[in-house]
Amino acid sequence: MIIFEKASKSFGRTLALNNVNLALPEGKIIGLFGPNGAGKSTLLKAAAGLVRLNSGQVTVDGKIPQQRRSKLAYLPEQNTLPPNWTIKRAAEFYRAFFDDWDNERYEKQLEFLNLKDGMRFTRASRGQWAKARLVLTLARQARYILLDEPFSGIDILAREEISKALVRDYSEGQQTIVIATHEIDEIENLVEHIVFMDNGRITVLGDADELRHQEGKSIVSIMKEAFRHGSK
Amino acid sequence: MAVSRWNIFKQLFKKDWEQVRTETYFVLALALTVNMVVNILNIRQATPLFVFIFIAPFLVPLYSAVQLFRREWSGGTIYLLLSLPVSGFPIFFSKLLAVLLEFMIQTIGVFGLTIVFVYLFGTDDPRPAFNFNFACTGNMVHALGMASLIMLGGLALVTAAIFFSQSLGRLVPKYQDLSAFVFFLLSLWIAIKVAAGLGGAVLPFSTAPPEPALIWQVAFFLLGMELVIAGLYLAATAYIYDAKLEL
Numbered sequence: 395m396i397i398f399e400k401a402s403k404s405f406g407r408t409l410a411l412n413n414v415n416l417a418l419p420e421g422k423i424i425g426l427f428g429p430n431g432a433g434k435s436t437l438l439k440a441a442a443g444l445v446r447l448n449s450g451q452v453t454v455d456g457k458i459p460q461q462r463r464s465k466l467a468y469l470p471e472q473n474t475l476p477p478n479w480t481i482k483r484a485a486e487f488y489r490a491f492f493d494d495w496d497n498e499r500y501e502k503q504l505e506f507l508n509l510k511d512g513m514r515f516t517r518a519s520r521g522q523w524a525k526a527r528l529v530l531t532l533a534r535q536a537r538y539i540l541l542d543e544p545f546s547g548i549d550i551l552a553r554e555e556i557s558k559a560l561v562r563d564y565s566e567g568q569q570t571i572v573i574a575t576h577e578i579d580e581i582e583n584l585v586e587h588i589v590f591m592d593n594g595r596i597t598v599l600g601d602a603d604e605l606r607h608q609e610g611k612s613i614v615s616i617m618k619e620a621f622r623h624g625s626k
Numbered sequence: 627m628a629v630s631r632w633n634i635f636k637q638l639f640k641k642d643w644e645q646v647r648t649e650t651y652f653v654l655a656l657a658l659t660v661n662m663v664v665n666i667l668n669i670r671q672a673t674p675l676f677v678f679i680f681i682a683p684f685l686v687p688l689y690s691a692v693q694l695f696r697r698e699w700s701g702g703t704i705y706l707l708l709s710l711p712v713s714g715f716p717i718f719f720s721k722l723l724a725v726l727l728e729f730m731i732q733t734i735g736v737f738g739l740t741i742v743f744v745y746l747f748g749t750d751d752p753r754p755a756f757n758f759n760f761a762c763t764g765n766m767v768h769a770l771g772m773a774s775l776i777m778l779g780g781l782a783l784v785t786a787a788i789f790f791s792q793s794l795g796r797l798v799p800k801y802q803d804l805s806a807f808v809f810f811l812l813s814l815w816i817a818i819k820v821a822a823g824l825g826g827a828v829l830p831f832s833t834a835p836p837e838p839a840l841i842w843q844v845a846f847f848l849l850g851m852e853l854v855i856a857g858l859y860l861a862a863t864a865y866i867y868d869a870k871l872e873l
Contacts, residue, residue, distance in 0.1 A: 444872060475706060
């Protein structure tokens with residue numbers, strides 16, 4: 395389980411995480427929502443061990459994230475692969491580092507998203523690049539999959555494909571997928587658990603179905619309301 | 627496929643080599659072009675051109691070392707590296723090896739091409755030009771071997787100092803490049819001070835003129851110091867990467 399205890403992180407004068415206490419439930423698809431600058435990316439980076447907290451701690455299965463990198467698959471918002479690589483070359487690279495790499499899953503996802511593994515990233519469109527990076531992340535049977543803005547700058551058709559790809563090989567109960575996005579409507583139907591952040595704090599937290607039932611509204615409406623309250 | 631340390635290191639090295647090979651090919655192409663132009667057009671005053679291509683194998687790998695580190699940040703691949711279940715030492719050791727391999731290929735390529743062209747097109751016997759001795763030993767192979775190792779060790783030290791200073795520079799919130807440059811000068815100064823201080827204490831410099839045995843002692847000492855200090859800077863870089871760097 396990924397647990398944040400009194401986690402705070404600032405960049406200069408900007409407080410990105412403000413005393414966050416959070417336990418992400420295991421084996422579920424979790425939507426990490428919030429407006430731009432809410433602290434979603436920092437929370438994911440902290441869980442992946444890419445930022446160091448100013449105070450508090452984050453643990454993954456009881457250890458610091460740097461010691462659990464083999465269990466974590468992290469997809470950042472920006473491009474992280476050398477542009478001259480092909481998807482095949484990137485897969486060869488990943489395969490060497492992670493024993494949870496599943497070649498069958500990789501090939502199926504490639505086919506599903508209509509990608510050729512000889513495609514060079516320099517020649518790929520933004521959507522193809524995003525899909526390729528997602529394939530490389532999902533080809534691992536990682537215990538925790540952390541996706542930061544997977545729909546950023548992607549056209550609506552590619553978004554639908556990415557959403558389907560996300561759940562296609564998802565091992566319910568065994569994998570935890572955290573999707574950080576401010577585009578809630580894209581994944582409203584996918585997520586089982588909701589975390590809403592604003593100004594570095596958790597403002598809404600709970601089971602997606604329970605929240606819908608309690609409030610009698612869609613997740614999008616609940617989040618909009620939470621944002622309005624937070625802004626006041 | 628099972629994860630093995632060898633395969634991990636192979637992939638890291640392959641990635642780094644892919645980054646520096648363009649510069650390697652560029653220097654080799656330059657050496658070939660200069661040699662062809664000078665010999666085919668029979669240019670007499672070609673010394674500046676040859677100085678330029680002979681210096682390139684020493685300077686270009688240093689540029690590559692700087693770029694190897696910088697590109698990780700500018701291209702976003704640092705996200706990839708930092709999310710891998712591997713510590714900083716193999717990451718920076720593979721970069722160091724890539725730079726050293728680049729230096730070796732460039733040096734052998736540039737000097738080899740020049741020698742071949744001199745033999746093919748030269749009117750005078752070129753052998754005296756290459757028939758130099760190292761001090762009083764008279765053994766050219768040994769001398770050349772030791773000189774090459776010292777150059778390689780020196781490049782390893784400077785490259786490790788580049789990685790170390792760039793890593794330190796990343797910890798500074800502002801003026802990172804300027805800070806890295808200052809740290810680089812400082813790390814070289816420390817290396818020289820340590821080597822000179824230890825050398826003065828350990829080596830018997832009383833004999834004048836120096837005995838051949840002393841020259842070899844100095845050469846081995848110099849090589850040893852280069853490797854030890856390079857190793858220390860590399861270990862320090864790996865520590866910064868593992869314990870301090872963040873995105």
